[in-house]
Amino acid sequence: MLTRKQHELLCLIHDRLREDGVPPSFDEMKEALDLRSKSGIHRLIMALEERGFIRRLPNRARAIEVLRMPEQAVPGATPRGKFNPSVIEGNLGRIRPKVGREEPDAPVAIPVMGRIAAGSPISAIQTRSHTISMPPDMLAAGEHFALEVRGDSMIEAGILDGDTVVIRRQDAAETGDIVVALIDDEEATLKRLRRRGSSIALEAANPAYETRVLGPDRVRIQGRLVTLLRKY
Secondary structure (H helix, E strand, O other): OOOHHHHHHHHHHHHHHHHHOOOOOHHHHHHHHOOOOHHHHHHHHHHHHHOOOEEEOOOOOOOEEEOOOOOOOOOOOOOOOOOOOOOOOOOOOEEOOOOOOOOOOOOEEEEEEEEEEOOOOEEOOOOOOEEEEEOHHHOOOEEEEEEEEEOOOOHHHOOOOOOEEEEEEOOOOOOOOEEEEEEOOOEEEEEEEEEEOOEEEEEOOOOOOOOEEEOHHHEEEEEEEEEEEOOO
């Protein structure tokens, strides 16, 4: 069940994709839904993605794909079937790129590697505690791991205390990516990456927290955020 704002945003994206071939910008979404900030739009998009209505395509600006619509929005639509989670033995957390048309893949087992700070950095990533099952459509190609979020420094990016973030393992990232960063090989934190000349800025999405600017030799990228899970 979608909220009224979630339903309005989904219909807006669907209509614009059908008419123009591209989704509306965040500013257009904010104006159409009469919201005060883009962070509200981001939270709505994350909620639609979590519920399987849309998918954001990696490494492409304004790339959103509508996967399905509620029955009341598209007459005669058939709801997607439920998926039954199952653990894949071996190749844990890894998904390969598809070649051509294939049958839907089985869920992927993603290892949960402890907690990550969205606030003051905490100790480095721990060993695996358990696994979660994810549909491959919600993942990028490559190897993934998950972390439980503690803190509120990324709240305006739609990431709340208690959420679980799914991270694609990689050692490089672009400016603007939300990353897991390891500082001085001791502290791990979830922040938005900005490059400032030869320095690296780890930027919070909460004005209560200061941006940390560090030398490149002090920061190692552990991975990039690809999706988020939330329990209600």
